[in-house]
Amino acid sequence: MSEKDADAYSDWQSHDCACGMPHGPDGGHAAGCDGSELSEDEPRTEDGLLMTPLHALHVELGAKMVEFAGYSMPVQYAMGVLKEHLHTREKAGLFDVSHMGQVILVPRKASASAALEALVPQNIQGLEEGRQRYALLTNDEGGIEDDLMVANKGDHLFVVVNAARKEPDLARLREGLEPGVVVKHVTTRALLALQGPKAEAVLSGIAPELAEMRFMDVRDVVVDGIEIWVSRSGYTGEDGFEMSVPADAAENFARKLLAHEDVAPIGLGARDSLRLEAGLCLYGHDIDAGTSPVEAALSWSIQKIRRADGARSGGFPGADRILRELAESAPRMRVGLKPEGRAPMREGVPLYAAEDGADPVGHITSGGFGPSTGGPVAMGYVPAAMTAPGTVLYGQLRGRRLPVTVTKLPFVAPNFKR
């Protein structure tokens, strides 16, 4: 037997996606954050990898640990990727996402939300207190520098960014927002996600008020004297919560959740297949600095007020291209793709318009086996004329062209509590 993919986990080695996380603190922040860059004295494994506050727990639980964005992270536990995936869709899965970047934006001489609007095409000033929104840091060419979650916590904004993008994002935020707004990198808190249809019932046993939250609500709760910043969001397509917990209390909190019979620990492997079925982008794969929000089928995330005829139209990096594409359409688009048969088509598989067409018309950016769909699922970029659901294209796999059908995303219907 020989491994064909030299990096079996290449998908997980350098990127992560933000599409769901929690939010901010108390306003005091002094206990929860410092202004420092990625700290040199963070705990590391013998191999020099960063450790999250739950590292010892992962090892104790028998996780297979792999490198991801400089961190030692659990890719799977004894249950295995397939069962972890199905468990999350059926009950509740606990994810350690502490590698992601938690950032607080505190107004000093300027409004944090007005200032942030100069960096993202989203309506941040209209984001109500206690609510969270998906946003994109764009560049001057209209490409996506990162996707992130922004929460309005009243006296500050709480932002969660991808692990592999922490440094460039912090630099971009500081350059764009300081000195009018203080950018604080929170390095003393873990980030946990509890995802799945049983998540609400599990958390209600610990903090009953969390059941009142709707999808994308944010609020702080105190559990056993520990302040937890909660958002009702995630990266699985399921109902769920993301929770920022003080690092020194994180393991106990995780154990408390794992003690519930419906909760199992879930690794990055299932995190990836869950988000793929949910049609959510993985930064560095489905979206990157050369991909515009319109191409990426993320136009829904750009509110009217920031578009051509909106009251606060433009004013973000790459607005020329993005507003033009919003008005006219982009030459290529991200779509869902369903390979026929059972063979998974993974990232990089070229797509052709015909069984014998000469040049590829696009390629797959994420793909694999979807445990809940029971077959292969993928996403990729195709020309605008080929985006209609039902369009048949051909993916080239091991020298053969196999049919792939353009399919509406997501593959699995979302299960959010709106």
Next chain:
Amino acid sequence: MKYTEEHEWLDIDEDGIVTVGITVHAAEQLGDVVFVELPDAPKTVSKDDEVVVIESVKAASDILAPIDGEIVEVNETIVDDPSKVNDDPEGDAWFFKMQIEDASVLDDFMDEAAYKKFIA
């Protein structure tokens, strides 16, 4: 039973038919198997030919022909239900059977004790 460094097991019967599969260790390393593609039998193959494609939730791998010979039968049940490869890799989830000319070529492969040492 003989074992290869590619984590295949080979079981020869009195008629010179060698049954080939992957080891428990290999199945554990692969993770959940979700796709298996087998060759059409009969098929004459040479050692190290890529004869089977196996995909787990993590990655695609090849199963190589461990020896020269003719593949005379394949196990379609693992195509229909790839999870069998995780459930019973050294039993029901064999991959293919080969007819070989000279059984002595198997002498070069590891026995169980040597394989256990190899994966330790």
